[in-house]
Amino acid sequence: MRPFMAEVDLNKAYRLLNVGGTTLVSAAYNGVSDIMPATWACALDLAPTKATVVVDSSHFTRPLMEKSGYFSLQLPTAAIVKETMRLGAVSKFDMPDKVEKSGAKLFTMPGFDMPLVEGCAAWMIFKILSEPHNQNQYDLFIGECVAAWSDTRVFSNGHWHFEKAPADLRTLHYVAGGHFYTIGEPLVIEGILPEED
């Protein structure tokens, strides 16, 4: 396990996606792997967490997902915004060493062969629930979360606490054209909902 990395309860992993950060998607098949940014990723269910992600058929990552049946969603932070941009600026079809040249530092977790990127706030691995119509018609993939980890400096016990960590650990929220926002300040509203852990 990396420094500060700890497992996340699969029934609370959806909260990693709730704040709406841009993701990095990775997949691997038969010794070939790729990593690409995807802004269109979203929680779909809890207990256990499911999620959707849109991956166009033009991407090198897509057949790796389809053939392996797995993908990761990771939440890059401000610390690796340039690596994130470089992973999205060019396709591995056009630059076979795109990932190496991006500057992203990679690792894997036991039992899973897709590359994960250091400097993310969280890492989730999903098993694809095959839905050919969604995949073909909308480039939409549905996955069930089978493993999740967070950087405990920003997420632990089912909650984010960005405000207690260095600013460069904040998640990235992409607009377009190299323009992101980082996640901002907490706003806690008490007395309306019943207590929840």
Added chain:
Amino acid sequence: MRPFMAEVDLNKAYRLLNVGGTTLVSAAYNGVSDIMPATWACALDLAPTKATVVVDSSHFTRPLMEKSGYFSLQLPTAAIVKETMRLGAVSKFDMPDKVEKSGAKLFTMPGFDMPLVEGCAAWMIFKILSEPHNQNQYDLFIGECVAAWSDTRVFSNGHWHFEKAPADLRTLHYVAGGHFYTIGEPLVIEGILPEED
């Protein structure tokens, strides 16, 4: 049109959803309407914008969406965080005047009958693309955007500019248990991607 409200190009409306803000969903059918928060909303396509939203079958809003074939996605701001919480704290099945009691101020736009909420950063109206399997199996709805408006103090010309507006116009990003983050500061990375408008 409300003060500061202007139309958004339907081919750029996906950028309203890109930053990952929590939404308010509204729908109306036969004179009955409802509004509820939904964290699990996401862009799906561009030109024109499509989006997904997860609305569980227990919600009063759901049959209004199914019967009318339309729903809205709106982006509440910090200014209306309490109204947003109140709209999610109770079902209209249990409290028929829930919307009135929430404190949310409503309006409609010509040609559309669902209530929209003042104080949002953006408002989008979607026509449902019927996908019974997704709706029944995953509570997942797909819509094509047919109208979109933004508060020009925070979004204009296809880009967000929260940093130039009052802090209470920032979007809300829900975690759980009454705990939100607002969107933070811009981060612009130049020289990696080609210029985009």
